[in-house]
Amino acid sequence: MTASTIPNDVLCVADYQRLAKEVLPHSIYEYIYGGGGDELTLKQNHSALNAIQLWPRVLNDVTQGTTATTVLGELWRSPIMLAPVAFQTMVHQEGEIATARAASALDVGMMVSTLASHSIEGISECLSSPKWFQLYWQLDRGFNLELVRRAEQSGYTALVVTVDSAIHGIRNRAQRAHFTLPEGITAINLANRPPLPSNSFTPDQSIVFQGMMSEAPTWEDIAWLIKQTELPVVVKGILHPSDAIKAKSIGAKGVVVSNHGGRTLDCVPSAIEVLPDIRQAVGESFTLLMDGGIQRGTDVFKAVALGANAVLIGRPQIYALAVAGAAGVAHMLRILREELEVAMALAGAATIEDISPVSLYKRR
Amino acid sequence: MTASTIPNDVLCVADYQRLAKEVLPHSIYEYIYGGGGDELTLKQNHSALNAIQLWPRVLNDVTQGTTATTVLGELWRSPIMLAPVAFQTMVHQEGEIATARAASALDVGMMVSTLASHSIEGISECLSSPKWFQLYWQLDRGFNLELVRRAEQSGYTALVVTVDSAIHGIRNRAQRAHFTLPEGITAINLANRPPLPSNSFTPDQSIVFQGMMSEAPTWEDIAWLIKQTELPVVVKGILHPSDAIKAKSIGAKGVVVSNHGGRTLDCVPSAIEVLPDIRQAVGESFTLLMDGGIQRGTDVFKAVALGANAVLIGRPQIYALAVAGAAGVAHMLRILREELEVAMALAGAATIEDISPVSLYKRR
Amino acid sequence: MTASTIPNDVLCVADYQRLAKEVLPHSIYEYIYGGGGDELTLKQNHSALNAIQLWPRVLNDVTQGTTATTVLGELWRSPIMLAPVAFQTMVHQEGEIATARAASALDVGMMVSTLASHSIEGISECLSSPKWFQLYWQLDRGFNLELVRRAEQSGYTALVVTVDSAIHGIRNRAQRAHFTLPEGITAINLANRPPLPSNSFTPDQSIVFQGMMSEAPTWEDIAWLIKQTELPVVVKGILHPSDAIKAKSIGAKGVVVSNHGGRTLDCVPSAIEVLPDIRQAVGESFTLLMDGGIQRGTDVFKAVALGANAVLIGRPQIYALAVAGAAGVAHMLRILREELEVAMALAGAATIEDISPVSLYKRR
Amino acid sequence: MTASTIPNDVLCVADYQRLAKEVLPHSIYEYIYGGGGDELTLKQNHSALNAIQLWPRVLNDVTQGTTATTVLGELWRSPIMLAPVAFQTMVHQEGEIATARAASALDVGMMVSTLASHSIEGISECLSSPKWFQLYWQLDRGFNLELVRRAEQSGYTALVVTVDSAIHGIRNRAQRAHFTLPEGITAINLANRPPLPSNSFTPDQSIVFQGMMSEAPTWEDIAWLIKQTELPVVVKGILHPSDAIKAKSIGAKGVVVSNHGGRTLDCVPSAIEVLPDIRQAVGESFTLLMDGGIQRGTDVFKAVALGANAVLIGRPQIYALAVAGAAGVAHMLRILREELEVAMALAGAATIEDISPVSLYKRR
Numbered sequence A, B, C, D: 001m002t003a004s005t006i007p008n009d010v011l012c013v014a015d016y017q018r019l020a021k022e023v024l025p026h027s028i029y030e031y032i033y034g035g036g037g038d039e040l041t042l043k044q045n046h047s048a049l050n051a052i053q054l055w056p057r058v059l060n061d062v063t064q065g066t067t068a069t070t071v072l073g074e075l076w077r078s079p080i081m082l083a084p085v086a087f088q089t090m091v092h093q094e095g096e097i098a099t100a101r102a103a104s105a106l107d108v109g110m111m112v113s114t115l116a117s118h119s120i121e122g123i124s125e126c127l128s129s130p131k132w133f134q135l136y137w138q139l140d141r142g143f144n145l146e147l148v149r150r151a152e153q154s155g156y157t158a159l160v161v162t163v164d165s166a167i168h169g170i171r172n173r174a175q176r177a178h179f180t181l182p183e184g185i186t187a188i189n190l191a192n193r194p195p196l197p198s199n200s201f202t203p204d205q206s207i208v209f210q211g212m213m214s215e216a217p218t219w220e221d222i223a224w225l226i227k228q229t230e231l232p233v234v235v236k237g238i239l240h241p242s243d244a245i246k247a248k249s250i251g252a253k254g255v256v257v258s259n260h261g262g263r264t265l266d267c268v269p270s271a272i273e274v275l276p277d278i279r280q281a282v283g284e285s286f287t288l289l290m291d292g293g294i295q296r297g298t299d300v301f302k303a304v305a306l307g308a309n310a311v312l313i314g315r316p317q318i319y320a321l322a323v324a325g326a327a328g329v330a331h332m333l334r335i336l337r338e339e340l341e342v343a344m345a346l347a348g349a350a351t352i353e354d355i356s357p358v359s360l361y362k363r364r
């Protein structure tokens, strides 16, 4: 299969997963698909979405309908954005470049990862839709600034700091498949990163607490970062209302409610479950995105109904990229938007603002 | 198998599904069986019914028992009617004619679909039991009137407007089976329909909202229609109490609580779940039918207990038709009525009026 | 296998079911095992028991422990009795005679069915433990009296009238297995029954309501029967508190809370679920038995904790009889009593009176 | 496989179970793995843990983090201890000696069973981490004292009396696998036990109540024991708050909330379910351990959040011992501690004291 033809049995987003499993090397597929620990949270991401029900209304006039919506002051074509996903050349030779082209074609925004396998600048050039930069905090404050400046200069309009994965978590599935980063795939944007101080531990010390976590950011780091840039800063990876409130109070302009696709700590709730509490905590006008398990237009509808301004799409973009390159990603995004339109039309909602908690049926 | 002998291992309604799967071409079976999206609603239609429990009473005298009931002023032999199911010649050469004969033989009413593969008039001639006409709204108001007049003139006693399927929904199963209408099967009753205006879209526009939904009816259309005919109008495809109230307020005489057999929007509740709320909303004397997943006499009992005046039978009629023609449909209907009688007798209910919410056991 | 040796891999009651499936003809096994309709109630009988949890207490002195208990004034060795099960020669040549010998050996009471394949008198002769007679009401009042007199004269100490199965229910599994009563197996105790009046129906009439149910007893019949005998009368097959209250009010001395092993009406609650409500309705001192799904000593414990004075064992007796004759039934009953003793000992309950709702843990 | 190399596909605790199943004789594996009755409680031990969710907090500084905690006045490296598991030479020639060495290497405490296959003293010599002695009460009070004195003299710092298994329970799985103690494996520490009085029973008596339970301890025995020693006494095998209160009131210094790994009475709640009630009953400062189903660092986190001071690890130690001897047990314990550290770090908890009920998300 040449990686730019869409196989004709792809009818829904999940079909790309099935096919990606066939085309990708086992260890890479397992790395992408897998979650933390026993993958209870990974499963929960889907089952929690599935358990939610739409309560449709009939005979409304929706001929003026549109999925357009405004997020952090930007007009988006739909409440859908591509999540930051690292090292995309691992699954397709053009990697993030192909993804950016697809995003542009469909007018869907893209969050570009610190761990992209193309340069921030290069990706930006191919990206005409909303472009946000996702920062993995680096121990050296100055180097973070360097990355931020590059993002500012190459036209990114928001900064997303991911805070839920200071440690990878227990990724047994990826380990079991003996996953390692394929040769030649590197974090090209971190090439100039100052070397880390070498660590040594006393017997009482822990490589987790005194080791890895010593590189992790704290609230102070984020507060500092917010002061260094004009870009709106969004905190990605929050599940607790108190943390959302805290993020807002230090000047963050938004939060991505997320459990990192179930990839870090297992046994945590899915974003969709905690979303209503977080919306209530931060108030109506604060920007909330969410991700985890979105695969259907109805999933997008549910997330919006429960308080999200928009959703992020993680794994599906990488499955589609693996299967059919830019064409695949674009196709996947088109399926999703059309499914959302169908859901809105059949549920009697003409606009994103028409979707609210009242649009959902609560089982009793 | 000649399509008019009842195979001797058919003991219950579900047996017809099993056999239909064997006799029908794969793509046709998949089209009939399938639901929208991930078929969560399709499964829920059955599981929600199964979760309900009867609370039987013993030693009541039921020797005067009967399933007879009055619906919209008509005396019915039982609270069971055939749902509108399109294109029945697709599964059996006689199609709706055979179904009508079976309905007549068992004295069960039939809702004839706009998309019948026989003429409204032809079906009516073979139908001696209650006959209602199901209208799929057509863009041209005048053409709707033509259809209504034909229904009036050929003896239909009620008009059912289906409002939940302006768009087909995301029918991945049917697509995956490459379903298309077999050659020669046409919507014969729409033969004279004025051509649709040709649509063209700006890049911002959506083929869903600005395209398909521009042909969909609105509350105003239904209100207009109600004024054009003496026939009682019933609105089919409502799941929300507010919509039921609205239908009543504009002069509809009844509502079919239905999710279209889980075939349009996925992730919506089953009719049986929302039925009690809708009954409460519209009051005791308004006519409510329901459908979705009815396969056992106990299912009919449950629907009646939760507020339905009668239930519709969708897929089972078409499975029975496929397997054994008119004899199959009649047999299927007889099984269902007898099972209802057994359920009533063993639950101590002599009449349909004896069945109420109190007849059900609520798990705690 | 000679039907009197206990296979050495029988460790628990359920093992007899597994082996019975092997030794019995398919259609007979299916008849015994099967339930009504889709067997939802049959499954629920087990799952409802399994969902209940014991809350054990430790370090109590139980060295004076005993399972003995008093039921309707009789001292029983344990709160366990054999349920009435028809036509036992169908699975073992000695039939009820073997069962009676086993019951006697283990000092367990037996309810002898109207449909026994041995005479009431013959069974009584082999039965030294509590013996109760189960009556299936017969259309002719006088013939019921004849049966009662025979029971009185041959030493039965209580009369159990089964009221939940005027109609067999929809037994698709037995039908599918083409079950019919094997040649030579007859309802010997009904040999002299006066012939039934021949029925004929008008087209409007129902063979359920105007046919079968015309032979069913009503509350008046039971009230009449109670006045005809000195024996305490127990009503078997009640699931609703109001019916239990009614039974008590007309002079019944006890009730068997039962859904007939899930064999008549499907979709009804299990006895264990409704038991607490019924106990509350009839008060502390009224005799309540229950049956349905009892397979473990812990099941007996649970039933007692929720208000039963004793439980009945249906299918297991017939499986054990099929596999190993009298020895099998005795063995099955010994397993059950020992398991009950172990449950009581480990839960810190020395006597049946020590078991109460407080002995159960309620999940939250 | 030589029993001291760690197979390289062991990534988590459960992997040891999988491999143990391969290396152990069937009957021994079944004995270890198995639970009582239908193993409902055994399954519940895992599913109840899995149903609990962590509610992570982000951006906390955890660089001073540690799993260290104080239990009964002892400083432990983590809230993890090895549960008493009998007859360890059954799975590995060095048995408890290897386990003790592993425990010492990882600085994890060990509860040594009365039924150890090495002498109390011998094990103690190899054990440098916390060592507690688990007593199975013996009929002869004096002999209990002898055991206690030996424990005191060889350096054990606490006494654990197991009270939930006066009877083995109904272990059908072990029976079905024909498990018997392999030749040469003996309860070496009970070698000098005075012979039991020979029992004989009248027909009315029960080998459960009048037999086995006559050797079981009562509250009086435990109260007496507490007075005989300076060692703190912990009661193992309590599930009911009232029993925990009672234990505390007679002077016990702690309780192990446990259902004995689901091995004695089936159908009882899991320890994790009853833990919050028991914590509430005994107050904040009383020592509570728990066991049953702990396999992940997140499980330890959950137990601590719900009120446990520490958890015990039963089966995993014996699986790891069987697969890779001392190295296996040490490796298993290291996995568990590291997973706990990762869970704490990702949940924002720097210390064991930071973990509380508030750290958990409650589904709604």
Ligand SMILES: Cc1cc2nc3c(=O)[nH]c(=O)nc-3n(C[C@H](O)[C@H](O)[C@H](O)COP(=O)(O)O)c2cc1C
Pocket: A031, A032, A033, A045, A083, A084, A085, A086, A113, A114, A115, A134, A162, A236, A258, A259, A260, A261, A262, A263, A291, A292, A293, A294, A312, A313, A314, A315, A316, A318
């Ligand atoms: C292979 C892979 C790589 C990822 N890389 C990043 C990353 O570099 N930065 C980041 O913030 N999140 C990363 N994520 C998390 C995603 O942004 C997103 O939160 C998650 O995938 C959403 O769940 P979904 O995959 O179910 O849509 C990654 C996820 C996957 C599957």
Ligand SMILES: Cc1cc2nc3c(=O)[nH]c(=O)nc-3n(C[C@H](O)[C@H](O)[C@H](O)COP(=O)(O)O)c2cc1C
Pocket: B031, B032, B033, B045, B083, B084, B085, B086, B113, B114, B115, B134, B162, B236, B258, B259, B260, B261, B262, B263, B291, B292, B293, B294, B312, B313, B314, B315, B316, B318
């Ligand atoms: C093959 C098929 C064709 C249908 N055609 C129509 C139709 O023409 N008009 C309509 O209102 N509903 C139509 N329906 C929906 C049914 O009337 C009914 O609402 C649904 O099938 C009930 O669910 P059940 O199949 O579980 O009984 C159709 C359903 C099926 C399965």
Ligand SMILES: Cc1cc2nc3c(=O)[nH]c(=O)nc-3n(C[C@H](O)[C@H](O)[C@H](O)COP(=O)(O)O)c2cc1C
Pocket: C031, C032, C033, C045, C083, C084, C085, C086, C113, C114, C115, C134, C162, C236, C258, C259, C260, C261, C262, C263, C291, C292, C293, C294, C312, C313, C314, C315, C316, C318
């Ligand atoms: C094969 C069979 C025959 C039965 N015959 C009778 C009967 O003659 N009279 C009666 O009252 N109940 C009869 N029952 C019902 C039992 O008495 C009892 O209510 C039921 O079997 C209890 O459920 P269990 O089988 O799960 O223990 C029968 C049940 C079975 C399985």
Ligand SMILES: Cc1cc2nc3c(=O)[nH]c(=O)nc-3n(C[C@H](O)[C@H](O)[C@H](O)COP(=O)(O)O)c2cc1C
Pocket: D031, D032, D033, D045, D083, D084, D085, D086, D113, D114, D115, D134, D162, D236, D258, D259, D260, D261, D262, D263, D291, D292, D293, D294, D312, D313, D314, D315, D316, D318
């Ligand atoms: C093979 C085996 C032997 C055991 N022996 C003892 C024992 O000698 N004393 C005791 O108090 N508990 C004993 N237990 C129970 C454990 O101490 C512990 O309560 C239980 O195994 C915890 O559950 P887990 O196996 O799921 O971790 C034993 C458990 C197993 C599996």
